[in-house]
Amino acid sequence: MPTARAIEDQLFAALGIVRVVLLLNAVGWNIHRRDNFQHPEAAVACVAVMVLWTFVANVSYGRPRLRTAQLVVVDLALAVVLMLVTPWVKGEGYRATVPGFWVAGALLAAALRFGWRGGFMAGVVLAVADIVPREELRQSDVGNAFLLILAGTIVGYLCASLQTMAAEREAAQREATAAAERARLARAVHDGVLQVLALVQRRGRELGGDLGELGALAGEQEDRLRRLIRAQDSLSVDADTFDLATALTGLEELPGVTVSTPGHPVEMGAATALEVVAAVRACLDNVRLHVGEDAPAWVLLQDRQDRVEVSVRDDGPGIAPGRLEIAAAEGRLGVSGSIRGRIRDLGGTAEVATGTFGTEWRFAVPRERPDTAYGRRHE
Known part of the structure; x- marks a missing residue:
């Protein structure tokens, strides 16, 4: 550190x-x-x-x-x-x-x-x-x-x-700062996004038809966002490790998603694994949004001892040239924040290959962050 x-x-x-x-x-x-x-x-x-x-x-x-x-x-x-x-x-x-x-x-x-x-x-x-x-x-x-x-x-x-x-002490200060930031963001989300989603859900249910379907989708996103906030609030920076393979396998409940993992547990720090899963879920959300609701997607996890490698692939039309740069310039956080930003903060790399064959994201994340390893070296 x-x-x-x-x-x-x-x-x-x-x-x-x-x-x-x-x-x-x-x-x-x-x-x-x-x-x-x-x-x-x-x-x-x-x-x-x-x-x-x-x-x-x-x-x-x-x-x-x-x-x-x-x-x-x-x-x-x-x-x-x-x-x-x-x-x-x-x-x-x-x-x-x-x-x-x-x-x-x-x-x-x-x-x-x-x-x-x-x-x-x-x-x-x-x-x-x-x-x-x-x-x-x-x-x-x-x-x-x-x-x-x-x-x-x-x-x-x-x-x-x-x-x-x-x-x-530095880890405790970082955890306290992260907790305060999570609380601030939770208040902002609750006062804005969650209330709007709840309103869309209620009005859609009342009007029915296509708006009813839109309201159902808004309700689903509201529930996911609330669960994410609760998970973040209950998470400690120094939490115990858990199996990343099991966490990624749980994504198979999403339509069209196939997950392949090693035949053994892939344990990582809870905070790191949560961010990896969130980045993968963001990729899958993009597949549902841009390729199709039930479009097939494949997630592959590989254990390289000192790091884990995760790939998320679909067979859609690919990403238009320059589209990611335009989205980042417009302030959209889907790729720059939810995917690349998460992996970068973990000390890893996020690469994308796209074309007529589809889109494939490749993540490489160290099993142990450099600052954590430094602290353990002196124990």
Whole structure:
């Protein structure tokens, strides 16, 4: 989610400042202890590597697309190598490693990127790299190793929790905004459209004939619109998943509609599945309106694991060239809003093929929306 991603950006920006402070600390101590080196040239090379990598790491972690597992592994590996070469650079009996506290930068990067698991693993790796080369193990060395593991785990847990809470708060705000918008639209529909449909139904029943049939159609649309509003009001953005295949199969109650689905449930989030079904129903409404009341239509659902694909096909005369663009310019929402708009809001694509063979809509909708996946990555 955008908020969780923004928090991660801020945390890595803060880590960049911490890295510079740790670098200055490491450089200062190595200058102060310059007489302790058996190979001064190697010590200078190690410090130069630390300076260069601090710059590279700050630039790389500052760009979200570069915060990959490979970057974290290289960061951690460099810290381990500098710790392991310390016995050769300083000689046996050394007390502090060449990088010193500078290695905490790699530890914190792993914790920020991969949560408490990443922090714990990075802490274990650094602790082992610090303890194994030592000939004499002091209590302070064991304490430092323990602090590395503890710090990585706690920092990782706190950062992941912060991002999760931010994602949950953003989801709650989005749900509250959607609920308020649904209530506003429901009032507008009730005050206008529903009352007009009810009036047409009543007057048509009174006059009879063709107007009676028109009134019956108005009554059917009024009932469908009321049920849609009730369904929207009872739906939660974070509702449980349900079977999209079963929901689409229910459309076979419409005249001339044939639905083909996989032989297994196709589970999706309730909000996403509801929008997919609504888009398919909008396509079928167009078939009834432009092809015929009982015109055949075929709905095909395919499960592609990471996404679902739905096609709606008829054998009508097709859509006249430029007709969709004209309808959108006139403010008609049948295709631009009810079909393409719904699928676009789900992060999917909606394509149409039309000609003398008929019209076929093809939808591709991800099983899990990108913002939801981001929130789960930090759990």
